[in-house]
Amino acid sequence: MKDFEVTGLKLDEMDKKIVLLLQEGISVTERPYLELANQLGVAEDEIVERLKAMKSVGFIRKNAVATNHYKLGYTANAMSVWDVDPEKLEQAGLLFKELGFVSHCYERPKFAPEWDYNLFAMVHGKSKEEVNEKIETMKKTIQGLFRKTDLIYSTKILKKTGIRLKE
Amino acid sequence: MKFFSAQNVLNKKEQAIKTPDRLHSQIELTETEKKVLNLLQKDFGFEVRPFEGLAKKLGLKEPELLSMIGDLKERGYITRIGPFFNMDKTSGQVTLVAMRVPEESFEKTAEIVNSYVEIAHNYKRDHEFNMWFVLACSDKKRASDILSEIEKLSGCKTMNLPKIREFNLDLYLEA
Numbered sequence: 550m551k552d553f554e555v556t557g558l559k560l561d562e563m564d565k566k567i568v569l570l571l572q573e574g575i576s577v578t579e580r581p582y583l584e585l586a587n588q589l590g591v592a593e594d595e596i597v598e599r600l601k602a603m604k605s606v607g608f609i610r611k612n613a614v615a616t617n618h619y620k621l622g623y624t625a626n627a628m629s630v631w632d633v634d635p636e637k638l639e640q641a642g643l644l645f646k647e648l649g650f651v652s653h654c655y656e657r658p659k660f661a662p663e664w665d666y667n668l669f670a671m672v673h674g675k676s677k678e679e680v681n682e683k684i685e686t687m688k689k690t691i692q693g694l695f696r697k698t699d700l701i702y703s704t705k706i707l708k709k710t711g712i713r714l715k716e
Numbered sequence: 717m718k719f720f721s722a723q724n725v726l727n728k729k730e731q732a733i734k735t736p737d738r739l740h741s742q743i744e745l746t747e748t749e750k751k752v753l754n755l756l757q758k759d760f761g762f763e764v765r766p767f768e769g770l771a772k773k774l775g776l777k778e779p780e781l782l783s784m785i786g787d788l789k790e791r792g793y794i795t796r797i798g799p800f801f802n803m804d805k806t807s808g809q810v811t812l813v814a815m816r817v818p819e820e821s822f823e824k825t826a827e828i829v830n831s832y833v834e835i836a837h838n839y840k841r842d843h844e845f846n847m848w849f850v851l852a853c854s855d856k857k858r859a860s861d862i863l864s865e866i867e868k869l870s871g872c873k874t875m876n877l878p879k880i881r882e883f884n885l886d887l888y889l890e891a
Contacts, residue, residue: 642883
């Protein structure tokens with residue numbers, strides 16, 4: 550994925566270089582943007598300001614650590630899918646968000662005739678029992694708003710490189 | 717690389733927590749390390765010197781926190797630290813695609829799918845649709861071209877499910 554444009558912000562060449570160089574993350578040092586600043590020939594403050602601008606338009610969600618689910622003991626990772634009336638979708642999505650434990654929740658299209666679900670919600674747990682308990686809570690939470698649901702566990706990671714902006 | 721082992725310095729009295737090995741997972745984290753992982757999963761914003769304030773919040777010295785983060789990375793608990801970019805705010809397309817792949821050609825199909833740099837991740841799932849991957853491209857045209865190619869090479873249909881609306885995306889896994 551290259552030559553992308555960002556909605557609401559004109560990214561110049563310097564911004565794009567910063568984005569590409571930060572794909573692997575920041576360095577774990579007292580001043581994590583110093584090396585980058587030297588490399589690009591600008592001040593650290595400028596890097597920080599540009600990153601703040603990218604965050605203000607939502608192109609950056611957060612500056613944080615990503616963890617390995619499995620190492621933290623979250624071995625049961627399931628995608629729950631729900632068939633929800635289109636006019637009740639927003640209500641259902643927001644109720645799931647409020648629960649706090651649903652990490653990703655999206656509306657996606659149905660794909661007739663073989664796919665009849667339009668709300669996707671990822672749930673992580675330290676065991677299948679924990680995930681199943683969470684699913685029961687979700688069913689109660691959006692009771693009356695959905696027709697049917699299914700739970701799809703991942704059984705193997707076939708690839709996990711993340712989104713590549715270069716190449 | 718490590719100039720001192722953080723947990724030895726910080727937690728002489730603190731016992732590493734060991735939980736029973738349930739599904740081949742092993743959790744060996746001190747209470748301080750858990751606090752670090754939990755705090756750093758939340759946005760720490762952009763500052764020239766971000767770890768100074770974070771260390772203060774955790775009751776640590778800045779070098780102690782830095783070495784602890786380095787150690788957690790080395791041990792594989794932290795996979796990355798830095799900005800999370802939101803591709804929905806770009807002209808590119810990020811979509812979820814599912815396929816129904818016969819078991820006998822599963823491996824070959826996975827190879828075909830994974831060969832594209834635009835495939836960000838791919839999971840085998842316990843369902844009639846047994847292969848689910850995320851495709852990220854600069855534009856829709858490239859996305860549909862790749863899906864046509866995959867269909868032609870694998871002989872399996874693809875089900876393209878682009879995101880319509882996002883209600884939540886904040887993965888926080890309490891350590």
